[in-house]
Amino acid sequence: MSNLIDLTINEEQLKKTVQSVKERDILIPTMAQMKDPDKIPAKVKEKLKKTGLWDVDPINLFRISWKNEPVKEGGLFNKLPNYVEIPTEISGVKARIIAMAGKYFPTGAHKVGASFACLVPRLVTGQFDPKYHEAVWPSTGNYCRGGAYNSALLGCKSIAILPENMSKERFDWLKTVAGEVIATPGCESNVKEIYDKTWELRRTRDNVVIFNQFGELGNHLWHYEVTGNAMDEIIKAEAGSKGRLAGVCLTSGSAGTLGSGDYLKDQYPHAKLAVGEALQCPTLLNNGFGDHRIEGIGDKHIPWIHNIKNTDMVIAIDDNDSLGMFRLFNEPAGQSYLREQGVSEEVISKLSWVGISGAANILSCIKFAKYFELTEDDIVITVLTDSAEMYQSRLQEMEAERGKGYSSLNAAIDHNRNVLGVRTDSMEELTYQSKKRIHNLKYYTWIEQQEYDLDELNAQWYDYDNYWGKLHQMGPELDKLIEQFNEKTGIAK
Template sequence: MLENVNVENLILGPTFEEMLHPERIDPQVRRRALEAMRADPLDPINLYNITWKDPDGRIRYEVLPEELTGVATPIVVLYSKDFPTGSHKVGAAYSVLVEKELYGEVDPAVHTLVWPSTGNYGIGGAWVGCRMGFNSIVVLPEEMSRERFEMIEFYGAKIIKTPGSESNVKEIYDKTWELRRADPNVRVLNQFEVMGNYRFHYYVTGNTIVELADVLQAEGIGRGKITAFVSAMGSAGTIAAGDRLKQVWPDHKIIGLEPIQCPTLYLNGYGTHDIQGIGDKHVTWIHNVWNMDAIMCIDDLECKMGLQLLTEEAGWRTMIDRFGVPEAKVRKMAAIFGISGVCNVLGAIKTAKFYELGRDDVIVTICTDAIDRYHSVMAKLTEQYGPMDEVEAAIRLVSIFHKQKLDWIREATREERARWHNLKYYTWVEQQGKTVEELNAQRDPAWWEAEQAKVAEIDERIQEARRLQAGLR
């Protein structure tokens, strides 16, 4: 199975099954990983901390207060701040790289990795690539938050800046092609294309949410079922969790989000926006648009103002004193949200209203990262609009959260899904070298099921590589 792989050079991490169920990791490895989480966050043993679960095996989630959302339907977020890089994108980066290693496509003794990104995947690639022994280069737009660049450099990768902001992915692609042509030992790990990203979220994130349904029911929330999964698309990795949820609950709703300022799927639109991490002005190769039930658009300024409400003291006092949000909830939300997380919650509120969901329904969404990479963005917001006082905070809570409107919503029909699928042609066939036959193959559910089935094969390869490495010691 690993005939063309030099396992001696490889630094391995967890299987998909171990990322889903970390209690199945060898106890000594698990103990060392948990100790390193705080003591030595750059130690490769932290690869075994890539999971949605805490050291006690509990899922990291938060039920948002109705005083914030303004809807009766429980909205539950999985939060990413405790992954090794502070974002679940590190899981996608690891899954992409370990697959490439196990199929003999990359070797740390030979290849330089290029991670095209608008931020969190690049941060994850810098952390994973350098921990697994590779020289790594992250290519991302120059207008992304300052904190993103600082984290990538801290983790040991080089940076190449391209023109523009979040939606300028074409410029990233152009640079990666330039690097590939210049050096035959460059390997581009394109999150928008490679299915390891999809598999991480289909299997690990998706099945974590399936387990969460029972956890919530035991707490008196919902009926053991997740009604809808809401996710803004950047690479469209995270929304792959919906494919697993729809297999468990066939009437489950998968809701995609993008910025009003760049409504690509909604309106074949384009534009610049500042919901960092989503809205990349194309339909990604790994996005199963045939399974999506609606597309909704969210305003980028509302997301940033909403984040400021959740993470600054005037907002905290307002939520506690005027709206009765428990202080513990306020403090927790301040620690787990970034801009795209607010976007996801606003989309979840729209979903609850649009589908007229009730208290027995449950909507799950994701906090992709946290405030630690947006302090500079919040400072610019204050510079532009002035400090937020308690009156302004109350206005924002009501106008942005409670009064989230039902505009910019388009439900999926077969014709809509075909249009979303056809948009892939212009990026992937015309620009990135895919064939029409490859594109047409994605119309068949069996194509996606075959990609899902590779999880077991990859886990077997990881286990075999471990056995071979043990034999070399």
């Protein structure tokens, strides 16, 4: 079986890496500190008080946390992660839908966590040479933004690869952080073109290290450890005496975030894990394909790191519904209309935390609640990967397309059609055999195209406890290596 996450030490290179990280005065946080900011040293917190949330400053590695105070400058940490509960007035269902917000990570999306957990194991083992290697971040957006950002913080060179049709905001910002930005043909679901570009780089350059989020188990592990724990803290704070976790619903891009579902199912074995995708690209549901507009998810393949055997349901979301909800939440007339429906000011003030895939996640929770006929004692949890901040140009495009402004009538139509109107169509409760069908699809991407190991693919299914169980125990091992690395640089003292 594979090493899962390869933590083999290259002693010779490690000495040089320690030296170059020391020169830049970089202290690397552990996942334990990301989960519990009380473990962060006071001197780091003092520096954070003088640092902006998005500043390209190594101290911001400590802001790879769900608990950042929701401020742009100098914030420290909340006791609980940032989250919003979507009330019945919006969802139309009795179940309590809780969405944890990614907006207050540096870069405005939680993907800094996934990319951290891919790069840092290579760095602290001496497998990555910051003076020679370039970190390649292929993705449809936020992961390569997170990767380029972390590379800059950790003193590593980076190359971002993403499809040319991704939003202007993503490209504009990337150009300021990444060493090189490469646009590949197509849109959100054109992942094959990104893969092709990485193969080309691999063939033509000696110094590139590809961090493929769809295949890097560090991505899954970070969400298992950090996102899973953060969700659990909210559940414990909110459940009261009668509340119970019914499920976790998450749309999948790289399937990294779904790792949090594995964590929660370990804590709450009766809870279910549902994966969402775009109806216009129903790969999980139907082996289907197609273009869609939910940026960040659904790439016409099954990620290597998706633990299919532990996934209980597939839910397809129409991208029109996602965009309808997104617009309702983010237009002034939409917010006024929701206020009239009885939605509180507190919730309204948080609606801009919802980006397009966040809307799809909330819609997945609504469909899940309808399917299982959940009650007010049931909690369904999800995340808002990024926020509306990332999609202002999409709002302008929608306005230009319709040729007129958004009115309260539009808001009422969108709410009734795109939110209250969703039904339990285009979803499937997975049986053993239907899970196996999805797992089998991995063969074509990963074994045939990407030359991954067939024995490992089989281990994911047939050696389940040893494979996923062992991976889920690697957090402390990685943390220990980070601590030892910090000891060597001496920055910890």
